[in-house]
Amino acid sequence: MNWRRLWAIVVKELRQMRRDRVTLAMIVGIPVIQLVLFGYAINTNLRGLDTGVVDQANTAGSRALVMDMLATGVVAPVARADTPQELMAMIRQGRISIGIVVPPDFERRRIDGRELAQVLVDGSDTAVQGAAAQLAQVPIDSARPDMRAPLTSTPPGGRISVVSFYNPQRRSAVNIVPGLIGVILTMTMVLFTAIAIVRERERGNMELLIATPLTSSELMVGKVLPYVAIGLVQTSVVLALGMWLFDVPIRGSVLDVYLASGLLILANLTLGLLISTRAQSQFQAMQMMIFVFLPSILLSGFMFPFAGMPKLVQWIAEVLPLTHFLRLIRGVMLRGAGLWEMWIDVLALAVFTLVMMALAILRFRKRLD
Numbered sequence: 001m002n003w004r005r006l007w008a009i010v011v012k013e014l015r016q017m018r019r020d021r022v023t024l025a026m027i028v029g030i031p032v033i034q035l036v037l038f039g040y041a042i043n044t045n046l047r048g049l050d051t052g053v054v055d056q057a058n059t060a061g062s063r064a065l066v067m068d069m070l071a072t073g074v075v076a077p078v079a080r081a082d083t084p085q086e087l088m089a090m091i092r093q094g095r096i097s098i099g100i101v102v103p104p105d106f107e108r109r110r111i112d113g114r115e116l117a118q119v120l121v122d123g124s125d126t127a128v129q130g131a132a133a134q135l136a137q138v139p140i141d142s143a144r145p146d147m148r149a150p151l152t153s154t155p156p157g158g159r160i161s162v163v164s165f166y167n168p169q170r171r172s173a174v175n176i177v178p179g180l181i182g183v184i185l186t187m188t189m190v191l192f193t194a195i196a197i198v199r200e201r202e203r204g205n206m207e208l209l210i211a212t213p214l215t216s217s218e219l220m221v222g223k224v225l226p227y228v229a230i231g232l233v234q235t236s237v238v239l240a241l242g243m244w245l246f247d248v249p250i251r252g253s254v255l256d257v258y259l260a261s262g263l264l265i266l267a268n269l270t271l272g273l274l275i276s277t278r279a280q281s282q283f284q285a286m287q288m289m290i291f292v293f294l295p296s297i298l299l300s301g302f303m304f305p306f307a308g309m310p311k312l313v314q315w316i317a318e319v320l321p322l323t324h325f326l327r328l329i330r331g332v333m334l335r336g337a338g339l340w341e342m343w344i345d346v347l348a349l350a351v352f353t354l355v356m357m358a359l360a361i362l363r364f365r366k367r368l369d
Contacts, residue, residue: 022284029291037298043308046131050307051075052087052096057106065117068138069100074131087120091165093341094331097122097307098132115159123164124334126175127305136160166251166334174249177242178333179302182325184238185231185264186296192230193272194285196223197364202282216364220357224269231265232258251336259339260328263349267321270356277363296322324348 017023051070055062070077075098081087087099099120103109109116121132138160167174200209209219235258242248250257271292279285297303299313300322306314317323324345331337339346 020284022279022287026287026290030294033291033294037295041299041309041313042304043310044127044304046127046305046308047073048076048307049074049098049128049131050078050096051098051100052079052081052090053077053100053102054081054084054087055100055102056082056104057102059107061110062102062106062117065106065138066100066102069135072134072138074134075100084118084120088165091120091122092331092335092337094122094327094335094337097125097128098135100135113159115161117160119160119162121162121164122335123167123170124175124330125301125305126167126170126172128307129162129164129167129170132162132164136162171246173242173246174334175330177238177246177248178329179326180242181235181238181261181329182264182300182322183297183302184234185261185325186268186322187293188234189227189231189265189268190272190275190289190292191286192227193223193269194275194279194289195282196273197276198279198282198285216361220273220361220364223273224266227269228262228265231269232261235261248333250333252332252338256332256339257329260325260332260346263328263346263353264321264325266353267349267356270353270360271321273360274356274363277360296320299323301326318348319352321349321352 017027053066055066069075079090079096081090081099084099084101087096087101090096091099101118101120103117106116119132119135121129123129164170199205214222239250239257243250272289275285275288275292279288295316299309299317300306300320301317302322306317306323309317327345328339328342328349331342332339
C-alpha cells in the first residue's frame with residue numbers, strides 16, 4: 001500500500017466533506033440534536049398535566065384535598081367546571097387530560113368512609129393514565145376536615161378512584177396505531193417531494209420545464225397533487241390493518257379522519273417542496289429530511305409524552321405538523337371528537353401548509369443552475 005496515495009485520497013475526501021455543508025451539518029448536528037433532545041427535552045415523568053376541577057362540596061376539607069393533589073406537581077389547573085359532565089366534554093375535546101371531581105357530600109363521605117373523589121383520565125394516552133395513578137395516592141389525612149363537620153375520635157380513611165376513558169385496558173396499540181399514520185405520512189410525504197425538483201434537475205428535465213409556459217405555482221401544485229392520493233391510500237392501509245389486527249376503534253367520523261390526514265399530507269408535501277428547492281442532489285435532500293423527521297418523532301408526543309417536555313421545547317414542537325395531527329387523529333379516533341372541536345390544530349396545519357407553499361414558490365427558480 002502506498003501511504004502517500006492513500007493520504008491524498010483522505011485529504012480529497014475531507015475537502016469534499018468540508019464543501020458539502022449539509023453533510024458537515026449532519027456530522028455535527030445529529031449528535032448535538034440527539035444529546036439535547038434525550039438529555040433535556042425527553043422526560044417520562046409527567047408534570048403539569050392540564051387539569052379541570054369540579055369541587056361541588058367547596059368546603060375547607062375538599063379544597064385542602066384538591067390543593068394536595070395540585071401540590072404533587074403532576075397536574076396543573078387550567079379550567080374549572082360545575083359538573084362532571086363538563087369535565088368529560090373538555091377531555092373529549094382535548095382541552096384537558098385529567099379531571100378532578102369532588103362530590104357535594106364530601107364531608108359525609110369522609111365520615112362514613114366512602115369514596116371521596118374521582119380522577120377522570122384521558123386514557124387515549126397511556127402515559128397520562130400512569131401519571132394519574134399518583135393522584136390516587138395522595139394522603140387523605142392531610143385534607144383537613146370542615147370545621148362544621150362533626151368530630152370523630154378516629155376519622156375513617158377515604159379513597160380516591162381513577163376512572164379512565166377511551167382505553168381503560170391500557171392497550172398500547174390503541175395509542176400507537178393512530179399516531180403511526182402521522183409518522184408514516186411524515187416520513188414518506190416529505191421524502192417524496194423533497195427529491196421531486198432535485199430529480200428533475202439531475203435528469204435534465206428542468207430544461208423541458210423551462211421551455212413550457214408553466215408558472216412556478218402550477219409546477220409546485222402539480223408536483224403535490226399525485227402524492228395526496230398516495231398519502232390517502234397509505235392512511236387507508238394503516239387504518240384497515242389497525243382495525244383488523246389490533247382492534248383499534250374509530251369512534252369519531254371517518255370523514256374527519258381523512259380530512260385530518262389530508263391536512264397533514266399537504267403540510268408535509270409543501271415542506272418537502274421547500275427542501276427540494278434548497279437541496280442540490282437527491283442524497284442531500286434525504287439528508288435534510290432527517291433534520292425534519294428526527295424532531296418530529298421525538299417531540300410530537302408520538303414516542304414520549306408531550307406534557308413531560310419543558311415549555312420551551314413544547315413551543316418548538318408546536319411548529320411541527322405531526323404534533324397537531326396527533327392531537328387531531330387521537331381526538332377523532334379514540335375520543336370521538338369532531339374536527340370543529342379541535343379547530344386550533346386544524347388552523348395550525350392549514351397555516352403551516354400555506355406558509356410552506358408560499359416559501360417554496362418564492363424560492364423556486366426556473367433556471368438551469
